[in-house]
Amino acid sequence: MNVNTKFSLGIGESATPRQPLVLVVDDNEDNLSLLAFLVEQMDCTLLTAPNGQTALDLVANHQPSLVLLDMMLPDLDGLEVLGRIRQNPVTAKIPVIAVTAMARQQDRDRILSAGCNEYVTKPYNVDEIEALMRRYLSQSG
Secondary structure (H helix, E strand, C coil): CCCCCCCCCCCCCCCCCCCCCCEECCCCCHHHHHHHHHHCCCCCCCEEEEEEEHHHHHHHHHHHCEEEEECCCCCCHHHHHHHHHHHHHCCCCCCCEECCCCCHHHHHHHHCCEEECCEEEECCHHHHHHHHHHHHHCCCC
16 A cells, blocks of 8 residues: 655644645556645645545545545546545545546536536646645635
8 A cells, every 4th residue: 555644743742733634646656746745845744545445545534634636546436436535424525626637528527516626637737736725725724
């Protein structure tokens, strides 16, 4: 399992990170690395998952502030992952941004109607992703 968790705790600090917790889900190592770099530059705590099942486990165990979700994953597709996040009352309100190569209008409509908060196509504009992340992270506290 390729799970990257970065929690750095000082003496006397609890295990709950102070920074927003962001989960990045992508099976492509280059995409994962780029998004992880962006998350870290925004002073967020990072979780990464290379597949849908790992993503669901991390969402259930950590309830991140935001999920950046690729739609084409090797085990469960992004829509299945999204559906399970939305079905669970504990995780249903977590903002999910689709980051996908699926660029047709019908893909966009299907992904948004399935419950994604936003939709960004690859190759994406880093400034756009950063602006969306800031908006949803500011809403979550």
